[in-house]
Amino acid sequence: MLDPLMHDIDPAVREKIAALAEEMRRNGGGRDDPVRSVMGLLGDRWSTLVLLVLETGTWRHADLRRMTARLSAEQAISQRVLTLKLRALEREGFIHRDVTTDVPPKVSYRLTPLGLDLMTQVRGLIDWINTRRAPILASRAAFGEEHP
Amino acid sequence: MLDPLMHDIDPAVREKIAALAEEMRRNGGGRDDPVRSVMGLLGDRWSTLVLLVLETGTWRHADLRRMTARLSAEQAISQRVLTLKLRALEREGFIHRDVTTDVPPKVSYRLTPLGLDLMTQVRGLIDWINTRRAPILASRAAFGEEHP
DNA sequence: CCGCATCCTAGGCGATACTG
DNA sequence: CAGTATCGCCTAGGATGCGG
Helix, strand or coil, rough: HHHHHHCCHHHHHHHHHHHHHHHHCCCCCCCCCCCHHHEEEEECCCHHHHHHHHHHEEHHHHHHHHHHHHHHHHEEEEEHHHHHHHHHHHCCEEEEEEEEECCCCCCCEEEHHHHHHHHHHHHHHHHHHHHHHHHCCCHHHHHHHCCC | CCCHCCCCCCCCHHHHHHHHHHHHHCCCCCCHHHHHHHHHHHHCCHHHHHHHHHHHCCCEEEHHHHHHHHHCCCCCHHHHHHHHHHHHHHHCCCCCEEEEECCCCEEEEEECCCHHHHHHHHHHHHHHHHHHHHHHHHHHHHHHHHCC
């Protein structure tokens, strides 16, 4: 079934790609596939930063917003987008939303066990990138010279 | 310096957030900070899929395009965007571009050692998500019921 | 304090056609 | 075959104002 475009592909590569295709077929691959949605979240402008802050404890909505401003050293996440991202993270099961019965109600967010577990992966990735900062910047410099 | 908005934050949380702030300050945090750019790439529509294919060996541009179509089971990446993504990946130092002296020249791409190393991290993250598929989908279902 | 509705802009991505 | 140029769409994200 993959043959038509497997013409002059190296046999060893052909085997590996078949395994990859099988893996992709088993999982969804669609837009709402967890792999794509979660990696999409981690790659967006704010979600990872929000998760990093929530990793330190429980946060109120407004404090969370102000803290993103401090940490990114630029500007705060807009109120609308923060709510959007918190909803998305809550939907995936990574954070939990608490609402008190006070008037006005106080809303706070914290990581779920699943979200805490996710952060070990995210931490690993961030640390990997940070320790590879030098070769990455070197590659960018070289790339810049070859592309006038 | 963080005091003004540290009013009623839990002392234990305050310590952790200070450590996080220090970590963010040391690294850039800007738009072209490696952490943001790399995670942005991994979270976009195509880069991770391209990396997964290149993990299997060396690929020509056109074959790579056709393979993304097969693997995503939807449509192929557009020629323009594939070139864009390959350039970005090359710039970060994750893939290498080979051009033969033939006429017409043949162009092929493969992972660099750095890119291969990156894939161990990406693999870990993808595997983590795949093994958490059930709780994530369960959380989505519960979220859907609470949000009519 | 929190969330929602509205409007707006920038950028990601696809489609097509064209060059070497 | 690989890459570029142009176009148009669509979504992420910001700004503001209102209501609970």
